[in-house]
Amino acid sequence: MPTTDEETQTSNPTPRSGATGTTLLKLDGVTKVFLTDEVETHALSGIHLDISQGEYISIAGPSGCGKSTLLSILGLLDTPSGGSYSLKGTEVANLSFPDRARIRNREIGFIFQSFNLIGDLTVYENVELPLTYRGMGASDRKAHVLEALERVGMGHRAKHLPSQLSGGQQQRVAVARALAGKPAILLADEPTGNLDSRNGEAVMDLLKELHASGATICMVTHDVRFAQHADRTVHLFDGRVVEDRMAA
Numbered sequence: 664m665p666t667t668d669e670e671t672q673t674s675n676p677t678p679r680s681g682a683t684g685t686t687l688l689k690l691d692g693v694t695k696v697f698l699t700d701e702v703e704t705h706a707l708s709g710i711h712l713d714i715s716q717g718e719y720i721s722i723a724g725p726s727g728c729g730k731s732t733l734l735s736i737l738g739l740l741d742t743p744s745g746g747s748y749s750l751k752g753t754e755v756a757n758l759s760f761p762d763r764a765r766i767r768n769r770e771i772g773f774i775f776q777s778f779n780l781i782g783d784l785t786v787y788e789n790v791e792l793p794l795t796y797r798g799m800g801a802s803d804r805k806a807h808v809l810e811a812l813e814r815v816g817m818g819h820r821a822k823h824l825p826s827q828l829s830g831g832q833q834q835r836v837a838v839a840r841a842l843a844g845k846p847a848i849l850l851a852d853e854p855t856g857n858l859d860s861r862n863g864e865a866v867m868d869l870l871k872e873l874h875a876s877g878a879t880i881c882m883v884t885h886d887v888r889f890a891q892h893a894d895r896t897v898h899l900f901d902g903r904v905v906e907d908r909m910a911a
């Protein structure tokens with residue numbers, strides 16, 4: 664899959680905001696059914712969603728409405744039960760596990776509520792790991808890691824372990840890890856859920872800055888203050904999109 668456009672965009676020094684109109688990913692009638700103990704849960708029931716390059720989208724809705732399931736499918740962590748998902752024009756709904764992992768590594772940057780850093784790796788090594796999986800050479804890796812850490816203001820903590828950092832700092836490192844590979848889209852699931860309000864605001868300001876310099880972001884958040892940073896809000900209810908609204 665070509666990554667050239669993204670690389671050009673990320674290194675473009677002119678700040679810009681908003682969608683370019685180029686469709687980056689498209690869901691058509693996506694469903695997800697979970698089967699546990701003979702109980703079927705319809706987590707997603709026919710999702711249609713287009714995301715354009717450069718958009719900042721917030722996903723809202725009550726607990727259990729399918730937000731995390733949707734993000735997992737967008738992020739190629741899980742596969743839909745039905746429907747189509749095209750990413751940069753390629754159908755990815757039914758890829759094999761290794762193909763999904765390969766595309767995810769290149770195209771998706773994931774930011775989780777619980778940071779998900781590896782405790783016995785340094786900050787530097789945490790950010791480097793996905794680049795190593797990709798087979799990127801050592802000097803290239805170093806340049807990518809240092810650039811990402813600088814971008815989130817954590818360059819001076821490269822040798823620390825996650826346990827030596829505050830929650831806010833850990834989440835900034837997780838953002839650097841998501842960014843380092845210059846993915847097509849950043850997906851964030853309640854990225855401020857484990858942070859106090861000051862650190863939460865700092866992480867949200869960081870996402871806003873990344874969007875202003877060209878990043879495409881899709882974020883789940885409960886916090887309406889932060890949802891307002893987005894260009895567009897998609898409301899889910901019972902596994903369906905019930906509202907899809909551009910910001911005023």
Ligand SMILES: Nc1ncnc2c1ncn2[C@@H]1O[C@H](COP(=O)(O)OP(=O)(O)O)[C@@H](O)[C@H]1O
Nearest residue numbers: 697699704706725726727728729730731732733
């Ligand atoms: N791995 C799973 N196995 C079974 N049911 C699941 C699984 N993941 C999610 N669900 C169910 O799917 C529905 C949507 O869950 P989720 O996407 O986590 O909602 P949200 O993130 O909006 O709170 C819920 O009813 C949840 O219990």
Ligand SMILES: [Mg+2]
Nearest residue numbers: 730731732852
């Ligand atoms: Mg959730």
